[in-house]
Amino acid sequence: xxxxxxxRLLRAxxxxxxxxxxxxxxxxxxxGEMVRIPLDDGTKxxxxxxxxxxxxxxxxxxxxxSEVSSEVIEDNRQNRxxxxxxxxxxxxxxxxxxxxxxxxxxxxxxxxxxIFRCDGREIQHFTSGNRPGYLRALLRNEEIPxxxxxxxxxxxxxxxxxxxxxxEWRDQFLNEIIALLKDDYPQxxxxxxxxxxxxx
Amino acid sequence: xxPQESRFNLxxxxxxxxVIGYVIGGGLKANLFVRLTVPAYEVQEGGFVVLESGNxxxxxxxxxxxxxxxxxxxxxxxxxxxxxxSITRRLTSQTLYTNLEVLPALMLERGPEPGxxxxxxxxxxxxxxxxxxxxxxxxxxHAAVRLASAGDVAEIFGNPQEKGKxxxxxxxxxxxxxxxxxxxFVQRSSGIFGATGTGKSFLTRILLAGLIQHxxxxxxxxxxxxxxxxxxxxxDTGKSVVGLRSKFPxxxxxxxxxxxxxxxxxxxxxxxxxxxxxxxxxxxxxLTRELNLRETxxxxxxALVHHFGPQNWFREFRQMVVGSVVETDDGKKTPAPDSVAFxxxxxxxxxxxxxxxxxxxTRVFNRKYILPDEEKAPLNSLREIIELLRNGxxxxxxxxxxxxxxxxLLVSNLLTRKIREAWEEMxxxxxxxxxxxxxxxxxxxxxxxxxxxxxxxxxxxxxxIAREMRKYYVxxxxxxxxxxxxxxxxxxxxxxxxxxxxxxxxxxAAVLSGLAxxxxxxxxxxxxxxxxxxxxxxxxxxxxxxxRSRRYDEVFWQQLxxxxxxxxxxxxxxxxxY
Numbered sequence: 045x046x047x048x049x050x051x052r053l054l055r056a057x058x059x060x061x062x063x064x065x066x067x068x069x070x071x072x073x074x075x076g077e078m079v080r081i082p083l084d085d086g087t088k089x090x091x092x093x094x095x096x097x098x099x100x101x102x103x104x105x106x107x108x109x110s111e112v113s114s115e116v117i118e119d120n121r122q123n124r125x126x127x128x129x130x131x132x133x134x135x136x137x138x139x140x141x142x143x144x145x146x147x148x149x150x151x152x153x154x155x156x157x158x159i160f161r162c163d164g165r166e167i168q169h170f171t172s173g174n175r176p177g178y179l180r181a182l183l184r185n186e187e188i189p190x191x192x193x194x195x196x197x198x199x200x201x202x203x204x205x206x207x208x209x210x211x212e213w214r215d216q217f218l219n220e221i222i223a224l225l226k227d228d229y230p231q232x233x234x235x236x237x238x239x240x241x242x243x244x
Numbered sequence: 245x246x247p248q249e250s251r252f253n254l255x256x257x258x259x260x261x262x263v264i265g266y267v268i269g270g271g272l273k274a275n276l277f278v279r280l281t282v283p284a285y286e287v288q289e290g291g292f293v294v295l296e297s298g299n300x301x302x303x304x305x306x307x308x309x310x311x312x313x314x315x316x317x318x319x320x321x322x323x324x325x326x327x328x329x330s331i332t333r334r335l336t337s338q339t340l341y342t343n344l345e346v347l348p349a350l351m352l353e354r355g356p357e358p359g360x361x362x363x364x365x366x367x368x369x370x371x372x373x374x375x376x377x378x379x380x381x382x383x384x385x386h387a388a389v390r391l392a393s394a395g396d397v398a399e400i401f402g403n404p405q406e407k408g409k410x411x412x413x414x415x416x417x418x419x420x421x422x423x424x425x426x427x428x429f430v431q432r433s434s435g436i437f438g439a440t441g442t443g444k445s446f447l448t449r450i451l452l453a454g455l456i457q458h459x460x461x462x463x464x465x466x467x468x469x470x471x472x473x474x475x476x477x478x479x480d481t482g483k484s485v486v487g488l489r490s491k492f493p494x495x496x497x498x499x500x501x502x503x504x505x506x507x508x509x510x511x512x513x514x515x516x517x518x519x520x521x522x523x524x525x526x527x528x529x530x531l532t533r534e535l536n537l538r539e540t541x542x543x544x545x546x547a548l549v550h551h552f553g554p555q556n557w558f559r560e561f562r563q564m565v566v567g568s569v570v571e572t573d574d575g576k577k578t579p580a581p582d583s584v585a586f587x588x589x590x591x592x593x594x595x596x597x598x599x600x601x602x603x604x605x606t607r608v609f610n611r612k613y614i615l616p617d618e619e620k621a622p623l624n625s626l627r628e629i630i631e632l633l634r635n636g637x638x639x640x641x642x643x644x645x646x647x648x649x650x651x652x653l654l655v656s657n658l659l660t661r662k663i664r665e666a667w668e669e670m671x672x673x674x675x676x677x678x679x680x681x682x683x684x685x686x687x688x689x690x691x692x693x694x695x696x697x698x699x700x701x702x703x704x705x706x707x708x709i710a711r712e713m714r715k716y717y718v719x720x721x722x723x724x725x726x727x728x729x730x731x732x733x734x735x736x737x738x739x740x741x742x743x744x745x746x747x748x749x750x751x752x753a754a755v756l757s758g759l760a761x762x763x764x765x766x767x768x769x770x771x772x773x774x775x776x777x778x779x780x781x782x783x784x785x786x787x788x789x790x791x792r793s794r795r796y797d798e799v800f801w802q803q804l805x806x807x808x809x810x811x812x813x814x815x816x817x818x819x820x821x822y
C-alpha cells in the first residue's frame with residue numbers, strides 16, 4: 045500500500061521543521077505522533093509533532109462574524125489557502141541501509157519535501173534495538189513541551205508494540221528518563237507523574 | 245518475591261561470588277567507599293569482602309553502611325500515591341542507594357587471566373608464590389566487590405583441615421570457617437575480652453581445647469572460678485559444660501589450691517601447697533594494694549631477708565609476736581625476744597613499721613595452703629606443676645574456695661615467678677649448652693586486670709612475661725572484661741586479640757589500641773551480638789574479621805576429637821608416659 049503524504053515541508057533546520065498541510069480531521073497528525081520525511085538518497089528523518097497551528101485569514105474572520113450556511117463553512121474549511129502549520133522536532137534518522145540513529149540529523153530536509161505519518165512497524169523499527177537515546181534531545185530542548193510530548197510519544201509506542209516488547213521498552217524508556225533528569229527533581233517528578241497516567 | 249526486592253528492584257545476589265557493588269572512591273586512610281547494588285540487608289557490618297581490580301585482589305572488612313540519595317527530596321518524598329508502582333521502583337533504584345565503607349586490609353596479586361599467554365609469562369616471572377600482603381595501594385574506580393567465598397576465607401585465614409589451623413568461628417553472612425594459626429598464636433601473648441556474659445569463658449575453653457589438642461604448647465590455666473578443669477554447669481542456661489580434664493584425661497591435670505580442696509565435688513589430681521620458703525618479698529610487695537601496705541614495706545622486707553635469709557625470713561616473721569614484752573629485773577617492760585619490736589631494734593628497722601607490716605601480713609600467714617617448712621608435704625607441688633608443664637602436660641590450677649583476690653594474686657604470681665625462672669634456665673641451657681629446646685608454655689590468666697593493672701603491672705611477673713618472655717617460650721593468654729584496666733604496656737604487647745561485645749568506650753579503645761583502622765572498628769565492637777560474635781584482631785590474624793564464634797558443645801568436641809571424642813585409654817596412657 046502506498047502511503048499518502050500528510051503535508052509538505054515549509055521550513056526546517058537540523059533540529060526540527062514546520063510543515064504545511066490541508067485541514068482535515070482524519071489526516072492531520074496528533075500531538076506527539078511520529079512522522080517521517082523520506083529524502084531522495086534513501087535517508088529517512090523521524091520526528092515528533094509538538095505543535096499544530098491553525099492560522100486565520102480575512103475570510104475566516106468574516107465568516108466567524110457572519111451567519112452562513114454549514115455548506116459554506118465546510119467549503120471554507122476544506123479549501124482554505126492558508127495551510128495548517130505542524131511543528132515537528134526531529135528525533136533521529138535512518139540511513140539507506142536501514143540503520144537507525146538517535147542523533148541529530150546530518151542535513152535538514154528541503155522545502156516541499158513530503159511528510160508521512162509513521163505506521164506501527166516503522167515506530168517499532170525506530171524504537172527497537174537501542175535505548176531511547178533521542179530522549180536526551182527532547183528533554184534538553186526548552187522550546188518544546190517536553191513533558192507532554194514524551195508522554196504522548198510513550199503512549200503511541202506502547203499502543204503499537206506487543207506486550208512483551210512494550211514492557212521491556214517501557215523499562216528502558218523510564219530508566220533513560222530518570223538517568224537524564226535525576227539531577228532535576230522538579231522536572232523529573234513532573235514527567236513521571238504525567239507518565240504514570242499513561243502506563244497504569 | 246521479597247518485598248524489599250519488589251520495592252527497590254535490586255538484584256538478589258547469588259551468595260557465592262556474585263558482585264554486590266563497585267568502588268566509587270576512598271583511600272587507604274579514609275577507607276574505601278562502595279556503591280551497593282544489592283539490597284542492604286544482604287551485607288552487614290563486619291562482612292568480609294573481596295575487591296577485584298586488574299591483576300590484584302583486595303580484601304577488606306565492611307565497617308559501615310550509609311543510606312544516600314542523589315537529592316534529599318528523593319528520600320524525603322514518598323511517591324507511592326503519586327507515581328505508579330513500577331515507576332516508583334525504578335525511581336528508587338536510581339536515586340536512592342546504600343554505600344559501604346570498607347576497611348581495606350590485604351592485597352594479593354592474582355595475575356592475568358589464567359590460560360592466557362600473559363598468565364604463563366607472569367607465572368614464569370614470579371620469584372615466589374604470591375601471598376596476601378598488607379595493603380599498599382587501592383583498587384581502581386568501579387572495581388567489582390563481592391562477598392568473600394570459602395576459598396577467599398581459606399586463602400587468608402587458612403583451611404581448618406591443615407595442621408595448626410584451628411576453626412574459631414565462621415563468617416556471619418556466608419558461614420565460612422575462619423581459622424587462627426595456633427603455632428603463631430602461642431608465639432606472642434594474646435587476649436580474650438568481652439563484657440560479662442558475652443561468652444568469654446566458652447571461647448576460652450574452645451581455644452584452650454584447640455591448643456591442647458594441637459599439642460604445640462603446654463597450657464597452665466589459672467582458674468580462679470573453678471570453671472575449666474572439671475565439668476561445670478552454665479550459669480545462664482543451667483546446662484552441663486564439659487571440663488577440659490574430662491576430654492583430655494591423659495593430658496590435663498587439675499591442681500587444687502590447698503590441702504583437701506575439692507573442685508566441683510571432684511578430687512583434683514593433686515593439691516598445691518606452698519612452703520614458707522617459697523615466698524619472697526616481691527610476692528608480698530605485689531599485695532600492697534590488697535593489704536594496704538605502706539611505703540616502708542620494702543625496707544622492712546629487705547631487712548628481714550638480710551637478717552634471716554631468703555629461705556627463712558617468712559617463717560621467722562610469721563613466728564614473731566606483735567606487742568610481746570618481758571619484764572626486766574628492774575621492773576621495766578622491754579620487747580620480748582620473740583617480738584617484732586625486738587627484732588626491729590636489732591635490725592635497725594622502725595619498730596612501728598615492722599609491727600604494722602606483721603599485723604597486715606596476718607592474712608597471708610593464715611592462708612591454709614602456706615605450710616610451715618617442718619610440715620613439708622611428700623610432693624613438692626610447685627615443682628610438680630612445673631615438671632608437668634615442662635613435659636608437655638597441661639595444668640588447670642583451681643583455686644577452690646580460695647577465691648579472694650589475695651589468694652589469686654599471691655599464688656598466681658608466685659607460681660609464675662617459679663615458671664619464669666625455670667623457663668629462663670631451660671632457654672639459656674638450650675641456647676648456651678645445646679640442651680633440649682623448651683616446650684612453649686601458655687599461661688591463661690583470668691581476671692587479668694587484677695594482676696596486670698597499671699599500678700601493679702610493673703611489679704608482677706606477668707608483665708615481664710607479656711613484655712619479654714616470648715623469647716623464653718612463655719606467653720600469656722589474658723582473659724578479662726575490663727581491658728581498659730590493664731596496663732597499656734601489656735596491652736600493646738598482645739599479638740592476637742579476640743573480643744566479644746564491649747559496652748565501655750575505654751574498654752573498646754584499649755582493645756583497639758595500636759591497631760590500624762581502629763576508628764572504623766570501634767563501632768563494630770560496640771554493636772557485636774552478645775554471646776555470638778567476636779572480632780579477631782592483631783598480629784596473630786592476617787586482618788581483622790568478625791566471626792560468629794563456635795559453640796562449645798558436643799558437636800565441637802566431635803569435630804575436634806573425632807567420633808569418639810574422648811581420648812582412648814591407650815592414648816591417655818601413652819600421654820602419661822607409660
